[in-house]
Amino acid sequence: xxxxxxxxxxxxxxxxxxxxxxxxxxxxxxxxxxxxxxxxxxxxxxxxxxxxxxxxxxxxxxxxxxxxxxxxxxxxxxxxxxxxxxxxxxxxxxxxxxxxxxxxxxxxxxxxxxxxxxxxxxxxxxxxxxxxxxxxxxxxxxxxxxxxxxxxxxxxxxxxxxxxxxxxxxxxxxxxxxxxx
Amino acid sequence: xxxxxxxxxxxxxxxxxxxxxxxxxxxxxxxxxxxxxxxxxxxxxxxxxxxxxxxxxxxxxxxxxxxxxxxxxxxxxxxxxxxxxxxxxxxxxxxxxxxxxxxxxxxxxxxxxxxxx
Numbered sequence: 001x002x003x004x005x006x007x008x009x010x011x012x013x014x015x016x017x018x019x020x021x022x023x024x025x026x027x028x029x030x031x032x033x034x035x036x037x038x039x040x041x042x043x044x045x046x047x048x049x050x051x052x053x054x055x056x057x058x059x060x061x062x063x064x065x066x067x068x069x070x071x072x073x074x075x076x077x078x079x080x081x082x083x084x085x086x087x088x089x090x091x092x093x094x095x096x097x098x099x100x101x102x103x104x105x106x107x108x109x110x111x112x113x114x115x116x117x118x119x120x121x122x123x124x125x126x127x128x129x130x131x132x133x134x135x136x137x138x139x140x141x142x143x144x145x146x147x148x149x150x151x152x153x154x155x156x157x158x159x160x161x162x163x164x165x166x167x168x169x170x171x172x173x174x175x176x177x178x179x180x181x
Numbered sequence: 182x183x184x185x186x187x188x189x190x191x192x193x194x195x196x197x198x199x200x201x202x203x204x205x206x207x208x209x210x211x212x213x214x215x216x217x218x219x220x221x222x223x224x225x226x227x228x229x230x231x232x233x234x235x236x237x238x239x240x241x242x243x244x245x246x247x248x249x250x251x252x253x254x255x256x257x258x259x260x261x262x263x264x265x266x267x268x269x270x271x272x273x274x275x276x277x278x279x280x281x282x283x284x285x286x287x288x289x290x291x292x293x294x295x296x297x298x
């Protein structure tokens with residue numbers, strides 16, 4: 001039996017409780033959006049992917065069976081699948097262009113100082129194969145444990161560790177020239 | 182940090198890469214996206230479904246009760262009705278063929294009631 005902090009909220013959402021939907025959305029939208037933006041390197045498309053994931057949540061909430069899996073794991077997996085769907089539909093050229101795409105969201109002054117660094121890190125992440133990128137996003141940025149990240153990706157923990165190792169090795173090589181803060 | 186480091190990644194290399202990764206911008210949630218998502222919720226919540234129909238009927242029968250209560254009451258009533266139908270010793274007298282007036286509609290009448298008129 002999984003102790004799930006979201007289980008009660010999901011049940012209420014299934015009964016049409018708008019306030020519960022709002023709380024659930026506020027709890028997860030940040031991480032979902034970060035994951036989608038990292039995967040798609042396109043803020044508008046990432047927004048659409050997250051919206052699609054929430055539509056799936058609203059549709060399936062009434063049928064959610066607590067205890068079978070952690071809700072957040074399921075939700076991030078849905079988000080990731082929505083991103084994969086969009087990546088599959090893209091022309092190949094756009095995947096290559098993705099490495100050059102910077103985050104379009106304007107940042108405060110402190111962020112502007114590090115803009116060049118951020119752009120290069122974003123580009124290096126965007127150039128990674130999608131599963132390596134997802135593994136690094138989940139484990140580094142969302143601080144998922146290896147078991148949870150492997151569940152979200154639908155792979156074994158060993159496979160996740162291999163993805164992480166390869167992704168980090170590639171990033172180290174690509175970011176070698178950057179000065180550390 | 183929960184990242185499983187590569188065997189070839191030294192602690193210094195791992196720490197440096199983690200610092201660089203932390204320098205990447207974080208996503209801010211646009212309010213318009215939140216409004217779109219909640220609008221989807223409202224649209225789907227307003228859509229009629231079979232489950233909602235059952236819920237409405239249950240509320241009409243037994244307001245504010247959990248669904249299992251009207252369902253259990255309905256089940257118990259159904260079981261009681263079936264038990265009475267199967268096991269109750271009703272004594273309905275049967276008519277035998279001798280006492281029944283049997284006639285065929287397509288046979289010719291023995292008496293023509295109108296012949297002497």
